[in-house]
Amino acid sequence: RVWNFSAGPAALPESVLRRAAEEMLDWQGKGLSVMEMSHRSPEYTRIFEKTRDDFRKLLNVPDTHDVLFMQGGAVGMNAIVPMNLLQGFEQAAFVNTGAWSKKTTKEFSKYGLARVVLDNANALANTAAACYVPECASLLDRVNGQQMAYLHYCDNETISGVEFNGQIEALAGQLDCPVVADMSSNILSKTLDVTQYGLIYGGAQKNVGPAGVTIVIIDKALLNRALSICPSAFAFGTVAENGSMYNTPPTYSIYIAGLVFEWLIEKGGVPWAQAQAQEKSALLYDTIDNSDLYNCPVRRQDRSRMNVPFTLADEALNSSFLSKAAEHGLVQLKGHKSVGGMRASIYNAMPLEGVKALVDFMRDFEKTEA
Numbered sequence: 001r002v003w004n005f006s007a008g009p010a011a012l013p014e015s016v017l018r019r020a021a022e023e024m025l026d027w028q029g030k031g032l033s034v035m036e037m038s039h040r041s042p043e044y045t046r047i048f049e050k051t052r053d054d055f056r057k058l059l060n061v062p063d064t065h066d067v068l069f070m071q072g073g074a075v076g077m078n079a080i081v082p083m084n085l086l087q088g089f090e091q092a093a094f095v096n097t098g099a100w101s102k103k104t105t106k107e108f109s110k111y112g113l114a115r116v117v118l119d120n121a122n123a124l125a126n127t128a129a130a131c132y133v134p135e136c137a138s139l140l141d142r143v144n145g146q147q148m149a150y151l152h153y154c155d156n157e158t159i160s161g162v163e164f165n166g167q168i169e170a171l172a173g174q175l176d177c178p179v180v181a182d183m184s185s186n187i188l189s190k191t192l193d194v195t196q197y198g199l200i201y202g203g204a205q206k207n208v209g210p211a212g213v214t215i216v217i218i219d220k221a222l223l224n225r226a227l228s229i230c231p232s233a234f235a236f237g238t239v240a241e242n243g244s245m246y247n248t249p250p251t252y253s254i255y256i257a258g259l260v261f262e263w264l265i266e267k268g269g270v271p272w273a274q275a276q277a278q279e280k281s282a283l284l285y286d287t288i289d290n291s292d293l294y295n296c297p298v299r300r301q302d303r304s305r306m307n308v309p310f311t312l313a314d315e316a317l318n319s320s321f322l323s324k325a326a327e328h329g330l331v332q333l334k335g336h337k338s339v340g341g342m343r344a345s346i347y348n349a350m351p352l353e354g355v356k357a358l359v360d361f362m363r364d365f366e367k368t369e370a
């Protein structure tokens, strides 16, 4: 297998894939695949409940919060969240730090008034001027007393590689509205105080499992604030009441997510993932910072531990960098089309060994080609 640096759908732990392959045709002697089981069967109910309980354990989700397994992806949540939380409100507050948070803000405008309360210079441009987490203390003045339904932000901007480091979590207790966080690309990579969030959501296809399932952690106090137009299948209250089985959930994606959670628990849980992410990203950023060829536009303290964007001083070398990397078994390193350059995504399933292989290649490439 290659070292796969895809931003998502991303590499999964090899042992998980092997186990899924072993169980593909005959799950635990039952003579059928998990894919072929009724979501209401006792076998699948066991798989589902263990998956949900393991996830709760991994993130220490308190009893005040429900965990829902939904569909629609994080982009679907851009509509699902406003439809669920706007009852009695006309507006919500948004922090824009990159392409994903901007997209969320834009979609919200179909449902209510989107108030951008904090922005970095130009959240879409991958320049040093744009790639940072803005100072957050002013949020208290900008949000409190304004009748906001919630404050939304994206904890890790997958495209530009900008990651929060607890700034909003630390302020949440002083805000007069719930915090809603898109954690699609860094969930399960750091410990969280879930009690500080009204809602955390994320598509699965980075640290959780295959695409198709969307995880929602929601404060139970927010379960019944949906607009009447909200489709029942996407109403958090309805989904919660029915244990995520109001309609057929993405059963196979949830099963694989369950195998990923078992793998992560065996490794040492989220603290293990956090330490690993720190070590891997530091190795990669150090290599970039100590070179004349590579550059990372993100301000140091705001650099993502999951998605490492970098450019080559001479753009003419981009295609040979990518093709030589592929010859070394290092794939999916091309940066997002909106920002160019390279991006190495190093989620939980990427071992340190893979990052070492990448930095060895980068150093050799600089020596021989630049």
Ligand code: PLP
Pocket (backbone or CB within 6 Å): 008, 072, 073, 074, 075, 076, 100, 154, 156, 157, 158, 159, 182, 183, 184, 185, 203, 204
């Ligand atoms: N938000 C973030 C931070 C992402 O990285 C992504 C990427 O997949 C999305 C939202 C969109 O998720 P989906 O394609 O599952 O809707």
